Amino acid sequence: MIEVLFAVSIFSLVAVGGLTIMDQGANAAQRSLEITLAREQIDAQSEALRYLNASYVSSYQPGVVFNESTPAGQWQKMINYIINHSNVNFDTLDSSNKCRSPEQGWFFIDYQNAKFIDYTIGEGSMGLANTYAKVNYGMSPLTAEGTWIQAIRSSDVNKTGYVDFHIFACWESPGTSVPETIATIVRLYEPR
Secondary structure: OHHHHHHHHHHHHHHHHHHHHHHHHHHHHHHHHHHHHHHHHHHHHHHHHHHHHHHHHHHOOOOOOOOOOOHHHHHHHHHHHHHHHOOOOOOOOOOOOOOOOOOOOOEEEEOOOOEEEOHHHOOEEEEOOOOOOEEEOOOOOEEEEOEEEEEEEOOOOOOOOEEEEEEEEEEOOOOOOOOEEEEEEEEEEOOO
8 A cells, every 4th residue: 555655656746747847848938939929029110110211211302291191201200209209218227027118208110001100199009918019900099019119319410310219028928927028229310
């Protein structure tokens, strides 16, 4: 009887250990997939920014105001928004274990239509990510779920006209106590 109990105990330890390792492997695979999908969303935002910028640069003429239905017009709309709404300070870090709220002046790009989304007039909204950080096209208005852009213009815009676009993604991932976060910076220049 003691031998049977000892054998069952050893089998139970091996089974629990095996299940724990399988669970950790599944969580790691899920996190890896989520990071890949969130990186694709960040890349799509950065490519849309580059497209709007290239359209503006190729069409640039001093003093010309472009129609908002054009990519160059969307770039001008976005730059005007940044001038009026962006007052971002990245010197303070959020030490909590939650996805931080975006600073004043956040926005995102509808990369399917190459359109700047201005949340201040109700074109888009921000929500928490259900699975991974993304732009949810199934919502009306468009909802950025855990992904956003914040822009910082050059300090001397008369000499060097550039904008640093900080693209963030943050979401809760399985098997971790802190949220997954990734970010990138895209610097784009404006003609002078």
